[in-house]
Amino acid sequence: MFHTELLLCFLPSILALFLFLILLKRKRNAVHLDLPPGSMGWPFLGETIGYLRPYSATTIGAFMENHIRRYGKVYKSNLFGEPTVVSADAGLNRYILQNEGRLFECSYPRSIGGILGKWSMLVTVGDMHRDMRMISLNFLCQSRLKNNLLKEVENQTLLVLRSWKDSSTFLAQDEAKKFTFNLMAKHIMSLDPWKLETEMLKKEYVTFMKGVISPPLNLPGTPYRRALKSRSTILKFIERKMEERKFKMEADGGEFQDDDLLGWALKHSNLSTEQILDLILSLLFAGHETSSVAIALAIFFLSGSPAAVQQLTEEHLEIARGKKRLGKTDLDWEDYKKMEFTQSVINETLRLGNVVRFLHRKALKDVRYRGYFIPRGWKVLPVISSAHLDPLVFDQPHHFNPWRWQQMNGSSLGIPSTTITNNFMPFGGGPRLCTGSELAKLEMAIFIHHLVLNYQWELVGSDQAFAYPFVDFPKGLPIRVRHRTLV
Numbered sequence: 001m002f003h004t005e006l007l008l009c010f011l012p013s014i015l016a017l018f019l020f021l022i023l024l025k026r027k028r029n030a031v032h033l034d035l036p037p038g039s040m041g042w043p044f045l046g047e048t049i050g051y052l053r054p055y056s057a058t059t060i061g062a063f064m065e066n067h068i069r070r071y072g073k074v075y076k077s078n079l080f081g082e083p084t085v086v087s088a089d090a091g092l093n094r095y096i097l098q099n100e101g102r103l104f105e106c107s108y109p110r111s112i113g114g115i116l117g118k119w120s121m122l123v124t125v126g127d128m129h130r131d132m133r134m135i136s137l138n139f140l141c142q143s144r145l146k147n148n149l150l151k152e153v154e155n156q157t158l159l160v161l162r163s164w165k166d167s168s169t170f171l172a173q174d175e176a177k178k179f180t181f182n183l184m185a186k187h188i189m190s191l192d193p194w195k196l197e198t199e200m201l202k203k204e205y206v207t208f209m210k211g212v213i214s215p216p217l218n219l220p221g222t223p224y225r226r227a228l229k230s231r232s233t234i235l236k237f238i239e240r241k242m243e244e245r246k247f248k249m250e251a252d253g254g255e256f257q258d259d260d261l262l263g264w265a266l267k268h269s270n271l272s273t274e275q276i277l278d279l280i281l282s283l284l285f286a287g288h289e290t291s292s293v294a295i296a297l298a299i300f301f302l303s304g305s306p307a308a309v310q311q312l313t314e315e316h317l318e319i320a321r322g323k324k325r326l327g328k329t330d331l332d333w334e335d336y337k338k339m340e341f342t343q344s345v346i347n348e349t350l351r352l353g354n355v356v357r358f359l360h361r362k363a364l365k366d367v368r369y370r371g372y373f374i375p376r377g378w379k380v381l382p383v384i385s386s387a388h389l390d391p392l393v394f395d396q397p398h399h400f401n402p403w404r405w406q407q408m409n410g411s412s413l414g415i416p417s418t419t420i421t422n423n424f425m426p427f428g429g430g431p432r433l434c435t436g437s438e439l440a441k442l443e444m445a446i447f448i449h450h451l452v453l454n455y456q457w458e459l460v461g462s463d464q465a466f467a468y469p470f471v472d473f474p475k476g477l478p479i480r481v482r483h484r485t486l487v
Helices: 002-034 060-072 090-098 108-118 126-139 142-160 172-189 198-213 223-252 261-268 273-304 306-327 335-337 340-353 384-388 417-422 439-452
Strands: 072-077 084-085 104-106 168-169 361-363 367-369 373-374 379-382 456-458 478-484
Touching: 060 072, 072 456, 090 379, 090 384, 108 198, 108 223, 108 273, 126 273, 126 439, 142 172, 142 335, 142 439, 168 172, 168 379, 172 198, 172 261, 172 373, 172 439, 198 223, 198 273, 198 335, 223 273, 261 273, 261 367, 273 306, 273 340, 273 456, 306 340, 335 439, 340 439, 384 456, 439 456
Parallel strands: 084 379
Antiparallel strands: 072 084, 104 361, 168 478, 367 373, 456 478
16 A cells, blocks of 8 residues: 555656656657758768769769759768768858857868868867967958068069970969969068979978878878878978077067068967967968969860950050050059959859868857758868859859859849859858958969960860869869960
8 A cells, every 4th residue: 555655656756757758859859850851871981982072173063963952952961970961052151151159160170180280270269260360361461462462472473484485385283383382482481482492392292282182091101191291391391490580580689570471470479389380381281272273273264265365365465554654564553453354253263163162160059040950069061162053143153254243233044243242252251261362362363464465375185173172183284385475
């Protein structure tokens, strides 16, 4: 009798607990059902191999196309060993980038941090990223672009272009990389091109880059292992330059000169030696790779658009003749601002070529967006190229059409200009917008100016840009040039 009464006494509590567990399970199931549709693929590997399979850089690739067709523009997957939400939705991509640090956080695979360094601008978050970003932004302010960097960009452009022999054939991608490396070496550490130390650094950097874009296998003989060794050599070189400047400053009883990025960081920051080393390496990587690929893409796209080359030639010929009448030779900021069609060509090159195709983020909190649930801790990949190649955003998105940027009132399909500008994100967006975006556009414009005034070119053989996911020309983009004098 006592046991029966005891059972009856606790029965309501037991039933309440049972009901609570049922409701909790239903809630979890509901949350699970709110996840975007998709497939998690194979255990551990997930769908990473398919996602990283090379494809034409002017498309989003068969993997993305098939998944969008099957699941929609937002889908779940297992990529890089983690549960992931992939977004080809332009609105969600903007939402992710605008909520950096609040709902989402930069989160690259550990192998990237391992080779670029834990203090690299690419992987740091929070206050440290903000501090490093401010150093870069202050050094790349518009006054420095106008008064210092424009002249250096032109000098390095002419150094490369004047080495081209008439009717010669060479790899345009290598020439673009030569230009951007020389520029970044001068801009970051005041290194002069063709000097032995600069050429040695370039050699180590090439080995380093092969490892960055290779599978992260830290085994003897692998590109990744060789890259780690080259990284150590590059950092020792940069540190030696730092020590030389400290010694010179102490000997002269003065202060650091801030005419390059290394000097600027030493003079205007409280960063440790290790942090400055990783900052310099990451900016050398970012400034060299993205700009060189963008220039190679411009050469490639323009080779198939004689009308664009003709309009570019007319624009730059007018600038050059105006300077000749005034007795000037070097380009200045006013000349740069006159390159309006050139800016359209640059925008279209970045839109169609998509140098940066997707970004790595992580959800800091449970996030709901238009009926989708993104669990805290899940990786999120906003695919920037998807909006750039979306026919709902850009009319005939797979055609190279720089004139679309001159219209800006909408295309023949009536797409509003705000839709285009809001979804054009070649340099990312939000608090992590690329600090070198204006320098990159300046480099492209000055290079194009001297290219169209001094050379005609044609592709030799067949080559096109592929996404690996990094963008590259498998054959190096062979071209044949013919010299011409228009001014």
